[in-house]
Amino acid sequence: GQQVMQIPQYxxxxxxxxxxxxxxxxxxxxxxxxxxxxxxxxxxxxIQLVKSGEVKKQKRLTFQFGEAKKNSSLHITATQTTxxxxxxxxGHRGSTLGRLYFGRGTQLTVWP
Amino acid sequence: xxxxxxxxxxxxxxxxxxLTVTCSQNMNHEYMSWYRQDPGLGxxxxxxxxxxxxxxxxxxxxxxxxxxxxxRNFPLILESxxxxxxxxxxxxxxxxxxxxxxxxxxxxxxxxxxx
Numbered sequence: 001g002q003q004v005m006q007i008p009q010y011x012x013x014x015x016x017x018x019x020x021x022x023x024x025x026x027x028x029x030x031x032x033x034x035x036x037x038x039x040x041x042x043x044x045x046x047i048q049l050v051k052s053g054e055v056k057k058q059k060r061l062t063f064q065f066g067e068a069k070k071n072s073s074l075h076i077t078a079t080q081t082t083x084x085x086x087x088x089x090x091g092h093r094g095s096t097l098g099r100l101y102f103g104r105g106t107q108l109t110v111w112p
Numbered sequence: 113x114x115x116x117x118x119x120x121x122x123x124x125x126x127x128x129x130x131l132t133v134t135c136s137q138n139m140n141h142e143y144m145s146w147y148r149q150d151p152g153l154g155x156x157x158x159x160x161x162x163x164x165x166x167x168x169x170x171x172x173x174x175x176x177x178x179x180x181x182x183x184r185n186f187p188l189i190l191e192s193x194x195x196x197x198x199x200x201x202x203x204x205x206x207x208x209x210x211x212x213x214x215x216x217x218x219x220x221x222x223x224x225x226x227x
Contacts, residue, residue: 042218098162104154
């Protein structure tokens with residue numbers, strides 16, 4: 001079954017609005033990674049979080065890793081049309097280090 | 113330029129005709145992995161390799177084979193392709209997995225259609 005759940009599946013926002021996607025794992029993760037995939041492109045690594053409660057920022061993007069290391073979120077402030085794409089979370093579990101479990105992604109559409 | 117390359121980029125084939133999708137990285141990465149992407153299902157891991165001669169199954173290994181005879185190459189083999197293997201395939205590599213910043217680089221993808 002799906003190891004990592006991600007919601008929402010789709011999000012449509014007007015430029016300037018904020019956007020958040022959430023990831024939830026049934027088991028504790030050793031890390032959480034976030035990727036962005038533009039339409040027709042390949043996934044591009046954005047960031048990795050490894051510590052419980054960790055928060056990292058990249059310009060308008062804020063990434064959080066939950067205290068229990070089972071959930072994570074990506075928040076974009078004041079979206080721009082360049083933010084369009086699908087955002088995926090993915091995590092490793094300590095017991096099977098090579099396995100990477102992806103969420104199904106959130107497809108973000110931004111209209112001007 | 114650091115990159116992961118895949119060939120072919122597009123392939124249309126018929127059921128049962130063996131095919132190989134090649135993957136190569138020029139970053140001396142130890143870890144390589146194959147994923148398939150299907151609409152609504154996201155990315156699912158097929159096989160991964162922690163190092164040369166070390167491979168292991170991911171979520172959906174059935175119908176696929178891999179080999180890792182040298183560090184830079186990680187081919188994906190479909191011995192007898194079936195229509196349910198029609199998908200977009202990505203190869204990826206990274207220096208290490210687990211704790212620590214391990215940027216995973218993805219190839220451009222191979223769109224496979226099995227008739």
